[in-house]
Amino acid sequence: MIKVENLTKLFGTKRAVDGISFSVERGEVLGCLGPNGAGKSTTMRMITGFIPPTGGRASVGGFDIVENPIAAKRLIGYLPENAPAYTDMTVSGFLNFCAEIRGLRGDARKKAVSRVVEMCFLEAVLHQSVETLSKGYRHRTCFAQSIIHDPDVLILDEPTDGLDPNQKHEVRGIIRRMGEKKAIIFSTHILEEVDAVCSRAIIIDRGKIVANGTPPELRRKSEWAGAVTLCVRGMAAATVTAKLNQLSAAKRATVISDTGSRVTVTVFPKPNQDGELTRAVMDASHGWQVEEMHTEVGRLDEVFRSITMPDTAKEVAK
Amino acid sequence: MNTWANIKTIAKRELGAYFTSPLAYVFIVIFLLLSGVFTFVFGGFFEREQAALGQSFFDWHPWFYLFLVPAVGMRLWAEERRVGTLELLLTMPVTPWQAILGKFLASWLFLALALALTFPVVISVNYLGAPDNGVIFCAYVGSWLMAGAYLAISCITSALTRTQVVSFIVSVVLCLALVLAGVPGVLKAISGVFGTATVDMVSSCSFLTHFGGFQKGVLDSRDIIFFLSVIGFSLFSTSVILRGHRS
Structure with a gap:
């Protein structure tokens, strides 16, 4: 469903993303790990067509995001980092707008909105303005927007950021359930989430993929694995x-x-x-x-640190 | 078909955004107050003893718009960028052009509404005498087209920045230049320095020059094309700027 080949992004002379390739099939949940500024968000922005790549290709459902952006975007549901939403609208107004621009009209729109409202527990704030929402509710409103058209591909940039432990659990459950039928990419800083949700994970550092495997495979890279x-x-x-x-x-x-x-x-x-x-x-x-x-069984955090900060990890080991 | 549906959806949202904030009401009230005060007090509506609106009412429009239209246009893109919804909007299945047109049309319609609410002036002048309503209609069309040109310039400045205030100031300055290019005093100064050929060129860029025809009731295709091309060029620049931000 999602195919990324040699994707590269230069900001000035800085290589934010440097030749990343991977693919995600239907039924897979790919976790994207990496330190801040490693290029996770930039990669996602290129796949969703928000910023054009400097080099390489990304395609969704066979549609190239640069050559055929509208067809590709139709298949994607996207939750950007920090979960933006129109602050001057009510939750209901916002979701209706998103459904409409996704081409849902009349009954189909009403059904879609009530489905995501129920799924994301938004009944209580439905007629409240987005501006007055707590962070958790705003996050879920934006998440609801990303699944409103029941997309084949979901791209979620830190979907559990700013949520309390119960909400995190809930969102992970939703991602896991939807992962059975969709192709999902999500980024996170929380390593336990990789175990809880992903079928595969990649670790990105300084614009490159430095590790790629199932969570147990990654864990086996740890010094602790089998200790x-x-x-x-x-x-x-x-x-x-x-x-x-x-x-x-x-x-x-x-x-x-x-x-x-x-x-x-x-x-x-x-x-x-x-x-x-x-x-x-x-x-x-x-x-x-x-x-x-x-x-x-091995520790992901230790694998993460030894891969992304090799020098510091050695210091700690001493 | 799909294109228009997308433009309509975006325009509807944008128009709704004006009315959920106090901006729309504040704008309309100020616009109507200014129109009234300037027409009847400074415009010498009664002293002229003419059943016409050409000078007393429409003369002020280029100057009102100079400050009021940038206030309407400043949030269009700056706010989207500040809040981050631009990322949401441009990853939806819409083209940047659909988004630009949708937003522009919403604001332009809003300005049309404000302009339409000045109808009591038209009623007054008809009650007091027998004006040429064709001329008045023509001037309204011209005023609306001119407002669109101001608005399109505000779109550029709004796309340039995240800060609405910066957008406002820059677009006031740009629009001021386009208005002043038609003010007789300025033109006289220019002709003194550069000669008359330059004056024609400069004044042909001015909003005042092209609005003048409409005020007299002349629907000249050159004036219409002038305003439409200012709009077209500005919206094109907006699309270039938006693309520039993303790469």
């Missing part, structure tokens, strides 16, 4: 780490906490193995008073 943490009673920390460091599958063992009677140790695996470390630690700890033991 084993165990809590042992009645042993000296040095003895425990010495034994664990000898394991062939272990890279290193680090003491997390030591109360004197209880030691918590994490063993990091050497790369490219599949559960070997867990088995090895279980064998090695035979006869110890193990109170707790678990295998880590």
Whole structure:
């Protein structure tokens, strides 16, 4: 549905987006991660036809956004960053306007408006002016606008920004449900959202895609993926780490906490193995008073940091 | 078909926006008050003892519009850019031209409404004497066309900035130049320095020169084309500026 090839945007001499390529099919939800100013919003603005690309192509449903913008825009629902809406209109007026400009007339328009009002819980503010809305309501009003024509493609720039935890949960639910039938791209700063919503994620840094995969694949890039943490009673920390460091599958063992009677140790695996470390630690700890033991699945935030800020991540590791 | 539907939808929204804010009412009240005061007090409507509106009423219009029309046009694009709705509007399935025309037509219709509300002046003059209503109608058409030209220039300045005040000031200055180019005193000064050939060129660019014909009841195609081409050129410039912002 969405195809992006070698998309590039120059602002002056600055490469805001530098040769990005990806595609999103129907039934996929693509999460777009990256630090502020990495080029996420610029990429979305190019796909939606708001700004023209300097180089490369973007097409939606087979329609090139530069050569055939109207046909492509018809298929897209777009929630821009900061969720803008006409402040002088009521919520109802705004949604009716958006439905009308999407070509919905008469009964179809009424149905579309009442559908999104219900979906986004806007009944209470329907006749209130957009200017007087709280941030959460304004955000949902703009979100409602993006799905009013039941588009095949949804592009959402930080859809959960500024929402409270309940509203976030609600919006994620909507995105996940709609993701079954549509092609969705959304950007976020919240890493847990990637797990909750995405079928695939890309990490963008300085205009380039630096990682691309399903959430578990990305997590496996973490140093923590496959690490084993165990809590042992009645042993000296040095003895425990010495034994664990000898394991062939272990890279290193680090003491997390030591109360004197209880030691918590994490063993990091050497790369490219599949559960070997867990088995090895279980064998090695035979006869110890193990109170707790678990295998880590990897941490997205750590992957994110090590990819987007390689220097700082090393500092922290030291 | 679709094009007109889109233009209509945008124009309807824009027109609605005028009336949900106090701007529309303030504008209409000020316009009508100024028209009344200037026509009857400064325009010497009664002293002239003529059943006509050409001088007493319409003479003031270029000067009212100088300040009032930029006030109507200043928000058209500046506000969209400030609030960020421009991104919303231009990612909808509408072309930039449809958006530009829709917004312009809405404001132009609003000015038509304000102009139409001066009808008591026409009634008065008809009650007091027997004016040539054809001339009055002609002057109204000219006044509306001239308002459109002012408005289109305000569209350019509005697209240039996020700040409505800046847009207002710049468009007043631009429009002032186009009005002054027809003021006799200014033309005299120009002829002193550059000669008469330049004067003809400068005065042919002025709103005053082209509005003059309408005031006398002459519907000259050159005057109509002048105002329409100012509008066309300004809206084209607006589209170029809007495209420039996005790349």
